[in-house]
Amino acid sequence: MNLNKHTELIRQHALRLGFEAIGFSPARRLVEEESRFEEWLRAGRNGTMMWMENNFDKRLDPTLLVPGARSVVSVLMSYNQPELFKEIDQEADTPRISKYALGDDYHDVMKSKLYELFEFTREVVGNVEGRVFVDSAPVMDKTWAKLGGLGWIGKNSNLLNKKLGSFYFIGEMILDAKFEYDNSTADHCGTCTRCIDACPTDAIYEPYRVDATKCISYFTIELRDAIPTEYHNSIGNWIYGCDICQDVCPWNRKASPAKNQELFARNELVNRDIDFWEELDIQEYRRLFKNSAVKRTKFTGLKRNIEVVRSNINDSD
Ligand code: SF4
Ligand code: SF4
Incomplete structure (x- = not known):
């Protein structure tokens, strides 16, 4: 069987598994990202996220994560629910959780599907070695997805x-097999600057560059201090994350809806008022966020965020 056929069979199987898109790119050191990433780290724009500077070389070079790696296979899984998203109350007095975190933890959902895709790849190609990743290792997932023609x-x-x-969400398989590779897509941002203009903290300090230490997602999820x-x-x-620059x-206005219901939002997390969040105790927190990405900020982090939002709501009254 030739490369083309292998690639096509894997592509079709990925879609059957519920991924919305899949792209193939040759594994190599991302030399073009090196100086930009180093400069970003040197400026301290990763804040307390030390994991971003650990494994600097591994992050740039997938062959250091998977010896003999020849390909990076990127997949996308949508959580877009346009109908529900329209109903999310935009009023300043309704606390909000970033859309990606309203459903089940994507790590588990995507990883099990990626393992299935990996097994299928072995059946089709034969003796393939590799690893699957969903945010779990130093991988530049957006860059690989871009190189695989996914956007x-x-x-x-x-x-x-x-x-x-x-x-x-983005996930990937790093494999020691070759495939038919996709071409990168052109940039279609054009002259638009809506995301830069809308960011309330000026975290997008120049086009294509975000200072994590000014981003609401960092403050409400990653930061452990006040x-x-x-x-x-x-x-x-925002009590968890921020969607403004995506909204x-x-x-995103005409983006297709997600087909995988496993990532659909839990309705009980949408449009709850500030009193509900203030009254949240540890038992209810555990029940509400069982198998949810929101646990990343822990109970104390969420409570800290709720306090900030409560004070903002009081100020606006
Ligand atoms: S709002 Fe979207 S299209 Fe416009 S500049 Fe930002 S990322 Fe690009
Ligand atoms: S997530 Fe929010 S705070 Fe962060 S860059 Fe986007 S708009 Fe700005």
């Missing part, structure tokens, strides 16, 4: 796909 990296630093917008007071107002009603992106 372009927008000015808000998210991967954008003409059909899917940006409300999806949120700097000068950013409290800008946090608005305003025109490519």
